[in-house]
Amino acid sequence: MATTIERETTPAATRPARPAPVAKPGGNKGRVFIIMGVVLLGLVAVGIRRWIYSLTHVSTDNAQVDGHIIPILPKVGGYVVEVRTDENRQVKAGDTLVVLDDRDYKARLAQAEADLAVALAGVSNRARVGQAEAQVAQMQANAEKAHADLERIKPLAEKDIVPKQALDAGEAAARAADAALAAAQAALLGADARVAAARAARDQAALNLSYTRITAPSEGVVSKKSVEIGQLVQPGQPLMSEVPLSDVWVTANLKETQTANVTPGDPADFTVDAYPGRHVKGHVESLSPATGAKFSLLPPDNATGNFTKVVQRVPVRIRPDAQNDSTHPLRPGMSVVVTITTK
Numbered sequence: 001m002a003t004t005i006e007r008e009t010t011p012a013a014t015r016p017a018r019p020a021p022v023a024k025p026g027g028n029k030g031r032v033f034i035i036m037g038v039v040l041l042g043l044v045a046v047g048i049r050r051w052i053y054s055l056t057h058v059s060t061d062n063a064q065v066d067g068h069i070i071p072i073l074p075k076v077g078g079y080v081v082e083v084r085t086d087e088n089r090q091v092k093a094g095d096t097l098v099v100l101d102d103r104d105y106k107a108r109l110a111q112a113e114a115d116l117a118v119a120l121a122g123v124s125n126r127a128r129v130g131q132a133e134a135q136v137a138q139m140q141a142n143a144e145k146a147h148a149d150l151e152r153i154k155p156l157a158e159k160d161i162v163p164k165q166a167l168d169a170g171e172a173a174a175r176a177a178d179a180a181l182a183a184a185q186a187a188l189l190g191a192d193a194r195v196a197a198a199r200a201a202r203d204q205a206a207l208n209l210s211y212t213r214i215t216a217p218s219e220g221v222v223s224k225k226s227v228e229i230g231q232l233v234q235p236g237q238p239l240m241s242e243v244p245l246s247d248v249w250v251t252a253n254l255k256e257t258q259t260a261n262v263t264p265g266d267p268a269d270f271t272v273d274a275y276p277g278r279h280v281k282g283h284v285e286s287l288s289p290a291t292g293a294k295f296s297l298l299p300p301d302n303a304t305g306n307f308t309k310v311v312q313r314v315p316v317r318i319r320p321d322a323q324n325d326s327t328h329p330l331r332p333g334m335s336v337v338v339t340i341t342t343k
Contacts (some may be wrong), residue, residue, distance in 0.1 A: 065332050073235075073237065091220065119198040316340075
């Protein structure tokens with residue numbers, strides 16, 4: 001007879017639940033301390049790196065691009081008959097920018113050339129020149145005779161053999177002969193002097209005529225044009241400016257405490273605000289002999305008693321190593337951030 005053993009099963013819903021794991025006290029705080037320690041070590045590392053970097057580098061954002069701004073001025077006055085350029089236009093050295101009315105200057109040149117021809121004609125008259133040379137020779141002979149007579153009379157006058165009036169007369173005759181000789185020589189040289197003066201006047205007239213064409217002194221870009229056709233201009237009046245973009249540099253105004261180890265030749269790197277992320281290599285070309293405050297209109301005077309110490313700025317000129325890039329040109333006045341590697 002088989003015996004059946006029945007197992008009693010307990011429903012899962014009636015089973016007692018297992019207790020939840022209890023977090024260890026202080027575990028979260030440990031993670032926070034670890035994170036803070038890592039951050040602190042990172043900050044210390046960054047600070048040490050910056051300190052080491054500052055030992056061999058100086059930086060400033062008080063810098064800008066500088067360049068030559070050439071004024072275009074007339075050397076003679078006159079009416080403007082032609083303007084051959086415009087604002088922001090590229091020009092080359094020797095290009096004609098402005099043309100003045102040259103009729104008056106052509107007339108003056110013709111008059112000067114005529115005066116020179118007259119002077120040359122006077123010199124070319126050999127008969128007149130020969131007469132002047134003969135007169136010089138005659139006056140020189142008279143002077144030599146007068147001096148010889150004077151030398152003969154002097155010892156006789158000292159011995160009272162001849163009266164003193166004879167000695168006075170001999171001296172007067174010698175002086176008169178010398179004066180006559182000088183006058184004859186001046187007359188002979190006067191013709192050459194007149195030719196030289198006439199030639200100088202002709203050259204000046206030709207130079208003034210050439211000044212009626214105002215040309216570009218170098219390659220660059222025209223800016224600030226203020227001249228128009230028909231305008232009457234005077235010598236030295238500003239007509240326009242020219243900026244040669246091929247010759248630019250950076251002026252970095254470093255603090256005086258930053259210039260201790262900066263020397264000409266130190267490599268430099270700078271960025272221009274107009275071209276973010278673009279770095280330009282250069283080198284220190286020179287340092288200013290004085291601070292910028294000394295060149296100001298009203299330089300500070302610390303001897304008045306109202307003294308406030310302010311860190312001064314020393315202008316440092318930095319020359320780019322490469323030529324000015326036409327696609328990203330450096331223009332005078334642009335803001336720059338400069339970093340110099342000191343030796």
